[in-house]
Amino acid sequence: MPRKLRSRPLTDNPQLxxxxxxxxxxxxxxxxxxxxxxxxxxxxxxxxxxxxPQYDAFIALKNxxxxxxxxxxxxxxxxxxxxxxTSVIMEVILGVSIxxxxxxxxxxxxxxxxxxxxxxxxxxxxxxxxxxxxxxADYGALxxxxxxxxxxxxxxxxxxxxxxxxxxxxxxxxxKETPFTVILVLAALQAIPEDLYEAARVDGASAWRSFWxxxxxxxxxxxxxxxxxxxxxxxQTFELVYVTTGGGPFSTTELTTLRVYATTFRSLRFGYxxxxxxxxxxxxxxxxxxxxxxxxRRVVEM
Amino acid sequence: xxxxxxxxxxxxxxxxxxxxxxxxxxxxxxxxxxASTSATxxxxxxxxxxxxxxxxxxxxxxxxxEADIVGAFEARxxxxxxTTGIKVELIQSDWDSVAxxxxxxxxxxxxxxxxxxxxxxxxxxxxxxxxVTPLNDFMPxxxxxxxxxxxxxxxxCPDGKLYGVVWNNDTRFFYYNAAKLETAGYTQPPRTWQEFxxxxxxxxxxxxxxxxxxxxxxxxxxxxxxFHFWTYTFGGKIVDEQGCFEFNKDPNTLAALQFMxxxxxxxVANPAxxxxxxxxxxxxFLKGDTLFLPQGIAGLMAYxxxxxxxxxxxxxxxxxxxxxxxxxxxxxxxxxxxxxxxNSKHKEAAWKFIQFMxxxxxxxxxxxxxxxxxxxxxxxxxxxxxxxxxxxxDFQAQLSTARGLSKxxxxxxxxxxxxxxxxxxxxxxxxxxxxxDNMAKGLAQxxxxx
Numbered sequence: 001m002p003r004k005l006r007s008r009p010l011t012d013n014p015q016l017x018x019x020x021x022x023x024x025x026x027x028x029x030x031x032x033x034x035x036x037x038x039x040x041x042x043x044x045x046x047x048x049x050x051x052x053p054q055y056d057a058f059i060a061l062k063n064x065x066x067x068x069x070x071x072x073x074x075x076x077x078x079x080x081x082x083x084x085x086t087s088v089i090m091e092v093i094l095g096v097s098i099x100x101x102x103x104x105x106x107x108x109x110x111x112x113x114x115x116x117x118x119x120x121x122x123x124x125x126x127x128x129x130x131x132x133x134x135x136x137a138d139y140g141a142l143x144x145x146x147x148x149x150x151x152x153x154x155x156x157x158x159x160x161x162x163x164x165x166x167x168x169x170x171x172x173x174x175x176k177e178t179p180f181t182v183i184l185v186l187a188a189l190q191a192i193p194e195d196l197y198e199a200a201r202v203d204g205a206s207a208w209r210s211f212w213x214x215x216x217x218x219x220x221x222x223x224x225x226x227x228x229x230x231x232x233x234x235x236q237t238f239e240l241v242y243v244t245t246g247g248g249p250f251s252t253t254e255l256t257t258l259r260v261y262a263t264t265f266r267s268l269r270f271g272y273x274x275x276x277x278x279x280x281x282x283x284x285x286x287x288x289x290x291x292x293x294x295x296x297r298r299v300v301e302m
Numbered sequence: 303x304x305x306x307x308x309x310x311x312x313x314x315x316x317x318x319x320x321x322x323x324x325x326x327x328x329x330x331x332x333x334x335x336x337a338s339t340s341a342t343x344x345x346x347x348x349x350x351x352x353x354x355x356x357x358x359x360x361x362x363x364x365x366x367x368e369a370d371i372v373g374a375f376e377a378r379x380x381x382x383x384x385t386t387g388i389k390v391e392l393i394q395s396d397w398d399s400v401a402x403x404x405x406x407x408x409x410x411x412x413x414x415x416x417x418x419x420x421x422x423x424x425x426x427x428x429x430x431x432x433x434v435t436p437l438n439d440f441m442p443x444x445x446x447x448x449x450x451x452x453x454x455x456x457x458x459c460p461d462g463k464l465y466g467v468v469w470n471n472d473t474r475f476f477y478y479n480a481a482k483l484e485t486a487g488y489t490q491p492p493r494t495w496q497e498f499x500x501x502x503x504x505x506x507x508x509x510x511x512x513x514x515x516x517x518x519x520x521x522x523x524x525x526x527x528x529f530h531f532w533t534y535t536f537g538g539k540i541v542d543e544q545g546c547f548e549f550n551k552d553p554n555t556l557a558a559l560q561f562m563x564x565x566x567x568x569x570v571a572n573p574a575x576x577x578x579x580x581x582x583x584x585x586x587f588l589k590g591d592t593l594f595l596p597q598g599i600a601g602l603m604a605y606x607x608x609x610x611x612x613x614x615x616x617x618x619x620x621x622x623x624x625x626x627x628x629x630x631x632x633x634x635x636x637x638x639x640x641x642x643x644x645n646s647k648h649k650e651a652a653w654k655f656i657q658f659m660x661x662x663x664x665x666x667x668x669x670x671x672x673x674x675x676x677x678x679x680x681x682x683x684x685x686x687x688x689x690x691x692x693x694x695x696d697f698q699a700q701l702s703t704a705r706g707l708s709k710x711x712x713x714x715x716x717x718x719x720x721x722x723x724x725x726x727x728x729x730x731x732x733x734x735x736x737x738x739d740n741m742a743k744g745l746a747q748x749x750x751x752x
Contacts, residue, residue: 050409051427052711052751072722072744137574138586160576160729248521249576250726265402266523267714268409268427 040274048271063275073276075251076259077283083170083255084234088227090174095181095226096219100211102182103189113186120179128243131172135159135244162252165245169253172240177233181226188222189215221294228291235284256280359389360416360648360655363404364640365397367470367672368581369601374671375659382658388651397421398523408433413645416652420466420641422456423717426709426752428641429459435642436463440653448662449677456706457639466639467660471675473635473704474531474597475697476624479511481617482593486510491621493628495535495561498594502570505593515594516586517565517575521725524580526717527634529724530707531597532558534632535625540708545752550742557626559734563727576728588612596623597634601673603693620696623703635704712748719744 011017047059067073102113119127134141137157146152158164192215200210238257241247247254247262260280264273367375379390393403397419404418408428420434428434436459446454446464450471457466478491486505492498502514519525533540538555539548549555565571572592575583587595588605590613595602603620606612622631640656642649658664660677668674669687675697681687682694682701710716719741727737742749 051431051714053431137577157574157577160573162729162731245577246520246522247722248725249729250521250731251722254722262718265406267712267718268405269715270409 041278043271044274044278046271048269048274050268050270059271063272064279066272067275067279072251072254073256073259073279076254076256077280079166079251079253080235080237080255080257080280081283082166083173083237083253084231086170087173087177087234088230090170091178091181091230092223092227094174094178096185096223098178098182099185099189100215102186116179116182118179119176120183122176124176124239125243127172127176128240131168131175131240132244135168159245160249162249165249165253169241169244172244173234173237176240177230181223181230184222184226185219188219192218224294225291228287228294231287232284232291235280357389358387358648358651359391360651361391361393361414362417362640362652362655363393363400363415364417364419364469365400365638366394367601367674368599369604369672369674372671374668374674378659378664378668382655385658386651386654388654390655408643411645413643413647415643416646416648417640417655418643420457420639422635422637422639423707423713425457425459425465426711427713429461429465430711433644434465435644435646435649436461436465437467437642437653437656438463440650441657445657448679450679450701452635452704452706453637453677456635456637457641466641467656468637468639468677469660470638471600471635471677472637473600473675473697473701474623474633475600475602475700476621476633477587477595477598477602477618478621479587479590479593479614479617480619481614482510482590486593491619492594492624493622495624495626498624499565499568499570502593503568506569511593512591513572514570514592515565515575515596516572516578516583516592517562517596518578518580518583519562519575519725519728520577520579521721522579523717523721525721525724527636527707528562528597529559529720530705531634532562534634534705535623535630536561537626537630537632541710543752544750545710545712545748546750547742547745550738554626556734556738559724559727559737562724563730563734566728567730576725585611588614590614590617600675600697603691604673620693620700622700631700632703632705633700635706637706709752710748711752712745715748716745 044063045058045060047055047057047063049055098116102109102116122130133139135158137143137155137159140155140158142158143152143155147155156164158168196214197210200214205213235255236257237255238261241253241255241258242261245253247258256276260273260276263269263276267273362379375394376392379392382388383390393400393415400419401421404415405424407414408418409431411433418434420428441464449468453468453471454464457468458464476491480491482505483489483491483501486501486508488501488504492501498514502511505511506513517528519528530540533549533555536554536558538558539552540555542548562571566573566575572578572586578586584595584598584602584605586592587598588611603618606618607615609615623633625631640659642652642656646652662678662681665674665676665678666681666684666687669676669681670690673691676682676687682698688694707713708716723732723737723740723744726732727734732740
């Protein structure tokens with residue numbers, strides 16, 4: 001007589017159970033992430049000019065090879081790198097400084113901490129419009145302020161000057177993004193045991209030495225994460241530059257996002273635009289890998 | 303109970319965000335329709351009066367007209383609904399937002415819209431791609447008779463069929479501040495750009511104005527329009543009929559770009575113009591800061607009468623656009639049309655909408671209410687309209703010199719390269735010839751492809 005087959009409960013096989021439970025999420029990821037990624041990569045291997053369909057063809061890596069000689073794209077890549085890196089450096093310095101101040105006890109500390117969030121919480125498009133008004137050549141607040149302080153003699157056309165346009169969009173970005181670094185650093189500062197500082201004081205360490213040997217090493221993992229994220233977000237910036245300068249003067253503030261947008265949605269060259277987006281993604285992937293590895297290491301250590 | 307200040311601040315931030323969001327322009331504004339005017343009564347017998355099935359609905363998207371601050375277009379659309387029984391979902395916003403919604407929709411073969419904005423800069427691209435429906439299948443015999451022929455030609459594709467009917471005859475005119483010009487010592491407007499320059503500098507020296515003009519030369523799509531305008535007024539050429547380059551070889555095109563550069567260098571044009579869009583340039587003229595507005599919209603005169611935005615009421619006149627020589631005048635026309643997407647599911651109803659909105663009757667009402675420039679030639683001699691707009695008599699001579707943008711299937715790329723190189727030249731970072739040569743280099747892959 002054959003032995004009666006008994007089905008094992010799923011709880012006895014945690015691997016299978018885990019797979020089954022994550023299956024819906026995996027399918028969702030497949031549908032909304034993986035398929036578009038593969039499909040846009042396939043698109044990047046084609047000449048696909050929507051307004052000139054007679055030229056559509058599979059061209060393998062030609063779009064990528066053209067991109068490596070496309071001075072406008074390479075310029076936008078350099079502009080974006082410079083924009084992101086400068087922003088990150090300023091955000092870290094300002095973020096740590098502000099967080100150290102906000103970590104002290106003073107009257108109205110809660111109010112000031114709350115106020116810090118305001119720029120970060122502001123919608124990007126509103127932030128961009130606000131800075132455009134501030135930098136306006138005829139009635140902008142920046143010109144009014146500097147004139148009244150006798151720093152400049154007459155109103156200047158800030159956004160027509162490539163150097164000033166670059167500096168000012170970076171400042172606008174720093175103003176918006178610094179609160180994120182402040183919040184993260186503040187949380188890290190509050191996790192540092194007070195005993196360490198007391199021991200340092202007993203040993204006669206100055207405030208600077210305490211910061212250098214206690215604070216900085218202990219907040220550095222958080223700073224690393226914040227910097228990586230800010231660098232990646234710098235490559236994703238669009239509204240700020242689209243609204244304030246439109247990429248001008250003569251493309252000196254043209255970020256890669258604007259280049260991809262103009263190529264894809266204005267020139268309707270979807271294949272070339274997809275290749276541009278892919279190549280840019282590869283550049284962002286480098287810090288992204290560092291970020292993921294850093295975050296993973298921290299989880300393992302915990 | 304002790305309240306956490308952080309909690310209160312978060313509420314404050316939320317309130318601020320809502321308030322700031324409210325300041326952003328709405329995608330689909332619904333301006334209040336004006337009270338019925340005598341002109342409205344003239345639409346009692348529109349061309350498409352036959353009622354449609356009750357629930358038929360079309361979606362229409364086109365930009366808000368610059369002069370339509372009273373919701374005149376919206377009122378006509380509602381009149382169309384009443385007359386035909388066809389419901390209209392109307393989407394109006396600024397040109398760029400409309401372009402960003404319409405182009406991807408057309409490119410992906412969508413059927414979300416039944417009537418779409420069809421800009422003159424898109425004609426060659428859309429004809430080649432087959433995105434729009436030929437209107438010859440719907441329009442009655444002789445429908446275009448009486449329309450300005452150039453506007454009909456502009457929206458006709460190489461197959462000889464008509465694909466768009468103009469709703470906005472956006473031809474540009476030369477405005478000058480006659481009162482300020484007289485103070486500067488001149489009784490007549492300039493006939494040449496050299497005179498334009500002399501008058502500007504003289505007026506500036508006498509402290510009459512800050513600059514001769516405030517150009518809209520920001521690095522944006524419309525800078526390519528400016529390049530066309532100045533090239534035409536110098537008798538220059540951009541591309542030939544096969545799409546082969548002429549701009550980098552033609553001395554008149556070079557002279558046009560050189561004039562633009564010199565105007566900034568010599569103080570004829572406000573250097574802030576490098577960051578101005580068209581609305582800002584127009585504002586400077588209306589504030590009385592400048593002497594000339596070389597290419598203003600047809601409805602500008604209405605703005606000059608509004609004390610909220612104008613300090614030049616009664617001072618502005620219309621003249622012929624100056625040229626490189628006294629016998630040369632040209633201007634740019636940037637008409638916008640209605641078109642029916644190839645995949646629209648309500649083509650008959652869409653056509654009725656187009657027919658209604660571009661009819662003589664509607665055209666006249668919109669002309670009376672917001673100064674819309676008609677597409678029908680006989681309306682320029684209409685006694686009612688001439689009584690209201692006597693300066694339209696001055697428009698007549700300019701209308702015959704109007705030219706459209708280059709018809710190219712790669713017009714988007716043309717704009718992309720042109721605005722960067724021209725802007726660089728205007729900022730003094732390269733010469734005019736270098737800019738034109740760099741344009742040729744950047745567009746080399748498209749040469750001789752119409």
